[in-house]
Amino acid sequence: MNLSLRIWRQPGPASPGRMVEYEARDISPDMSFLEMLDVINERLMERGDAPIAFDHDCREGICGSCSLMINGVAHGPLRGTAACQLHMRSFKDGETISVEPWRARAFPILRDLVVDRASLDRIIQTGGFITAPTGSAQDGNAVLIPKDTVDTAMDAAQCIGCGACVAACPNGSASLFTAAKLSHLGLLPQGQPERYRRALRMVRQMDIEHFGGCTLYGECQEACPKEISIDTITRMNRDFLRATLSEGRGAVARSD
Amino acid sequence: MIALGSRVPSGPIEQKWDKHRFEMKLVNPANKRKYTVLVVGSGLAGASAAATLSELGYNVKCFCFQDSPRRAHSIAAQGGINAAKNYRNDGDSIYRLFYDTVKGGDFRSREANVYRLAQISLEIIDQCVAQGVPFAREYGGLLANRSFGGAQVSRTFYARGQTGQQLLLGAYQQMEKEIGRGGVTMYPRTEMLDLIVLDGRARGIVTRDMVTGKISSHLGDAVVLGTGGYANVFYLSTNAKGCNATAIWRAHKRGAAFANPCFTQIHPTCIPVSGEYQSKLTLMSESLRNDGRVWVPRKQGDTRRPDQIPENERDYYLERKYPSFGNLAPRDIASRAAKEACDQGLGIGQGGLGVYLDFAESIKRVGEQTIRERYGNLFEMYQRITDVNPFEAPMRIYPAVHYTMGGLWVDYNLMSTVPGLHVIGEANFSDHGANRLGASALMQGLADGYFVLPATIGDYLASSKLSKIDPGHPEVQRVEAEVAEHTGRLLRVNGKRTVDSFHRELGKIMWDYCGMARNAAGLRKALELIPALREEFWRDVNVPGSDAELNQALEKAGRVADFLELGELMCVDALHREESCGGHFREEYQTEDGEALRNDELFAYVAGWEYSGPGKSAQLHREPLGFEYVQLAQRSYK
Numbered sequence: 009m010n011l012s013l014r015i016w017r018q019p020g021p022a023s024p025g026r027m028v029e030y031e032a033r034d035i036s037p038d039m040s041f042l043e044m045l046d047v048i049n050e051r052l053m054e055r056g057d058a059p060i061a062f063d064h065d066c067r068e069g070i071c072g073s074c075s076l077m078i079n080g081v082a083h084g085p086l087r088g089t090a091a092c093q094l095h096m097r098s099f100k101d102g103e104t105i106s107v108e109p110w111r112a113r114a115f116p117i118l119r120d121l122v123v124d125r126a127s128l129d130r131i132i133q134t135g136g137f138i139t140a141p142t143g144s145a146q147d148g149n150a151v152l153i154p155k156d157t158v159d160t161a162m163d164a165a166q167c168i169g170c171g172a173c174v175a176a177c178p179n180g181s182a183s184l185f186t187a188a189k190l191s192h193l194g195l196l197p198q199g200q201p202e203r204y205r206r207a208l209r210m211v212r213q214m215d216i217e218h219f220g221g222c223t224l225y226g227e228c229q230e231a232c233p234k235e236i237s238i239d240t241i242t243r244m245n246r247d248f249l250r251a252t253l254s255e256g257r258g259a260v261a262r263s264d
Numbered sequence: 265m266i267a268l269g270s271r272v273p274s275g276p277i278e279q280k281w282d283k284h285r286f287e288m289k290l291v292n293p294a295n296k297r298k299y300t301v302l303v304v305g306s307g308l309a310g311a312s313a314a315a316t317l318s319e320l321g322y323n324v325k326c327f328c329f330q331d332s333p334r335r336a337h338s339i340a341a342q343g344g345i346n347a348a349k350n351y352r353n354d355g356d357s358i359y360r361l362f363y364d365t366v367k368g369g370d371f372r373s374r375e376a377n378v379y380r381l382a383q384i385s386l387e388i389i390d391q392c393v394a395q396g397v398p399f400a401r402e403y404g405g406l407l408a409n410r411s412f413g414g415a416q417v418s419r420t421f422y423a424r425g426q427t428g429q430q431l432l433l434g435a436y437q438q439m440e441k442e443i444g445r446g447g448v449t450m451y452p453r454t455e456m457l458d459l460i461v462l463d464g465r466a467r468g469i470v471t472r473d474m475v476t477g478k479i480s481s482h483l484g485d486a487v488v489l490g491t492g493g494y495a496n497v498f499y500l501s502t503n504a505k506g507c508n509a510t511a512i513w514r515a516h517k518r519g520a521a522f523a524n525p526c527f528t529q530i531h532p533t534c535i536p537v538s539g540e541y542q543s544k545l546t547l548m549s550e551s552l553r554n555d556g557r558v559w560v561p562r563k564q565g566d567t568r569r570p571d572q573i574p575e576n577e578r579d580y581y582l583e584r585k586y587p588s589f590g591n592l593a594p595r596d597i598a599s600r601a602a603k604e605a606c607d608q609g610l611g612i613g614q615g616g617l618g619v620y621l622d623f624a625e626s627i628k629r630v631g632e633q634t635i636r637e638r639y640g641n642l643f644e645m646y647q648r649i650t651d652v653n654p655f656e657a658p659m660r661i662y663p664a665v666h667y668t669m670g671g672l673w674v675d676y677n678l679m680s681t682v683p684g685l686h687v688i689g690e691a692n693f694s695d696h697g698a699n700r701l702g703a704s705a706l707m708q709g710l711a712d713g714y715f716v717l718p719a720t721i722g723d724y725l726a727s728s729k730l731s732k733i734d735p736g737h738p739e740v741q742r743v744e745a746e747v748a749e750h751t752g753r754l755l756r757v758n759g760k761r762t763v764d765s766f767h768r769e770l771g772k773i774m775w776d777y778c779g780m781a782r783n784a785a786g787l788r789k790a791l792e793l794i795p796a797l798r799e800e801f802w803r804d805v806n807v808p809g810s811d812a813e814l815n816q817a818l819e820k821a822g823r824v825a826d827f828l829e830l831g832e833l834m835c836v837d838a839l840h841r842e843e844s845c846g847g848h849f850r851e852e853y854q855t856e857d858g859e860a861l862r863n864d865e866l867f868a869y870v871a872g873w874e875y876s877g878p879g880k881s882a883q884l885h886r887e888p889l890g891f892e893y894v895q896l897a898q899r900s901y902k
Binding site: 019020036038039040042043046047050053054056057058059061063064065066067068069070071072073086088089093095097118119122124125126128129132133134136137138139140141142143144145146147148149151152153154155158161162165166168169192193196198199 | 312315316319330331332333334335337339340349351387389390391392393394395396398399400401402403404405406407423424426429430433436437438440441443444450452475504505506538539541542543544546547644645648649651714715718762764765806808809813814816817
């Protein structure tokens with residue numbers, strides 16, 4: 009198949025960027041979207057041009073590196089699918105496809121389609137963990153966890169940290185990312201001791217990183233390659249509210 | 265001249281690790297913060313080591329090439345992690361896991377290391393549960409298990425088909441906690457390009473900032489490499505695109521012996537290649553063989569749809585040849601059997617390179633819903649890539665390069681032949697011998713990172729006199745300058761061919777001559793082709809852009825330059841090992857019915873190769889392997 013591409017090119021963080029047009033000829037429908045970009049890059053390099061920089065690694069939809077806005081949709085048209093698992097058979101011959109990086113204040117562009125998502129790591133640093141230093145654990149079967157609980161926790165734990173939720177959100181909010189981690193850990197018995205402290209700290213870090221607030225557009229769950237539900241955000245809001253109320257009474261501050 | 269002294273403690277195997285832990289020197293808690301440990305790689309081994317070392321009180325600097333440590337390739341492991349918990353009451357024990365692993369590795373691993381691994385497997389599960397890893401549970405709330413190849417007990421713990429992801433996130437979160445506390449400093453998008461050795465000890469690394477291109481040195485008291493395997497030397501593998509051997513290869517060139525480089529694992533169940541543009545291969549978890557049956561048509565050139573081929577015209581060859589293990593035969597054996605079927609012209613699909621993995625019978629037995637619960641995400645992944653629904657038609661699979669058992673040689677303390685340089689996880693030559701059993705990589709990575717290295721590195725630090733190094737030290741400056749020169753040289757070639765085209769060609773040579781089956785003639789041919797290709801690379805590669813910017817072509821070029829050297833050593837090792845064992849199958853050495861034929865008299869050793877300089881042949885050193893507990897026998901899964 010033959011396609012027309014419009015791709016965001018930006019030489020560096022401080023330079024201005026623009027959409028550049030490329031012709032993609034003889035593309036196989038069985039190629040993945042990233043393999044199509046590989047082919048374009050090979051052709052660019054053969055004629056001495058700079059290849060298009062884009063983040064990618066596992067190409068199996070699990071590492072969360074790929075971060076492409078395809079025709080204005082995070083990860084492209086296929087629901088529950090990261091761009092690396094999207095194949096060209098999802099497009100029509102002769103179609104024009106535009107490709108842009110994630111756009112959010114908290115994700116500065118480094119080059120072309122590559123953005124800096126370290127802000128997500130910093131949210132985890134403030135509380136996205138259970139404090140269990142190596143060596144201190146009891147037997148794995150000592151705490152019983154109902155299957156339904158662990159299944160719901162796993163639904164949230166599947167988050168690959170790609171940032172599609174942020175890119176899709178009109179407010180540039182990281183609420184789905186943060187809520188998924190809070191749900192994963194907050195549902196499990198092991199996560200209870202730090203539950204409210206965690207909610208308080210992670211939610212506040214989102215503000216510090218300049219992510220927007222959540223106004224329940226719901227775009228994030230549509231874009232999420234792991235189809236994480238905004239039910240997690242409800243859970244986050246409840247825990248955050250409870251944490252702020254107890255904080256007023258000094259309870260959370262004491263456990264800090 | 266290096267010596268491969270394994271430093272295995274004396275005494276009965278059950279007591280070695282405990283005894284050793286008591287005998288090792290400790291670093292006083294107040295002194296730990298005076299030491300800096302550099303951890304390269306943030307996968308299961310690297311992240312768990314960095315987190316644990318920081319909890320102990322050491323200063324840790326951790327480096328990864330990805331934009332976040334959470335993306336290391338451990339994340340893609342699907343099926344599970346082994347532990348000898350015997351929760352199923354099916355006869356498992358530490359001794360049985362030890363036995364299965366030594367046998368599964370075809371008697372080419374160190375008994376004491378494997379025993380320790382089996383012991384620690386119990387603590388790993390406990391640690392991961394405490395961190396909140398959502399392992400699958402039974403309705404009663406207890407941990408669930410599934411079976412994996414090469415074992416007759418059910419000892420694999422799992423979190424759907426994303427076990428690696430959940431274990432890595434556990435280690436990553438523990439490390440992020442330490443980053444937040446200030447114990448670990450993280451350097452993402454940073455690539456290690458050389459090792460700094462001072463007075464015979466590893467004291468630092470030289471890195472390139474992949475965003476700005478800045479070359480810097482980081483100095484410390486010990487260096488830990490957890491940089492993964494080198495399967496991408498084959499170009500097409502199940503590894504992530506960024507996986508590379510640069511850190512271990514450059515450490516090798518600074519004096520670390522490279523052990524058993526020819527031991528590579530070809531995984532039997534991957535999605536076959538579909539075209540020239542193919543950039544990587546996708547694994548379908550071994551756990552699928554719990555419920556999937558592998559078969560090919562009995563007749564050559566049978567082009568009927570699979571559901572049109574009646575039962576009596578199908579060959580369930582694994583069940584036929586290995587009745588006691590059936591579809592759960594170990595990986596090396598299952599891969600070779602698939603190759604054999606395809607070599608006989610029985611393969612299915614494009615190019616005849618494929619066999620069926622069929623779930624029809626299981627779906628009939630336990631229902632579609634149960635199969636969906638067990639493997640839902642894998643089925644979806646298969647359908648997304650191939651456009652075929654495995655609930656309706658069998659999967660088409662073929663073996664692909666997946667893991668490397670070889671790696672930098674380490675002693676019982678996980679230290680390489682360069683004092684102070686420790687190597688953990690897949691990057692070391694590891695506990696898997698010549699073939700790794702499924703669900704054992706995660707176990708080894710976490711055993712090394714959480715439990716072994718944090719104990720042994722203290723002994724090294726406490727018993728070494730380490731003076732402070734001035735960053736202006738001439739040797740530091742010299743290594744930095746060499747790195748800058750190497751990078752500059754790649755850019756200056758200014759030839760015509762792209763880096764990928766060289767990588768693809770190297771991969772084809774490796775797959776054809778050093779892949780699932782090897783022979784002397786083929787390996788000799790590869791040893792002519794690889795140096796010629798390397799020479800062409802340095803004459804005609806085209807790396808656009810500059811070294812002072814984010815330049816993905818330059819990153820790739822450096823890695824491929826190293827693969828072009830490592831590939832040659834793999835062939836040298838494969839040629840020298842005149843026997844078949846595990847994943848190393850030399851066609852000249854096989855039993856009458858086509859099984860691997862070991863030669864224990866001549867080859868029951870670890871081959872450790874010492875770098876002797878550019879253009880010179882690597883020098884072979886041997887670490888003899890003794891088997892006191894598991895009797896040397898021909899491996900049988902019949």
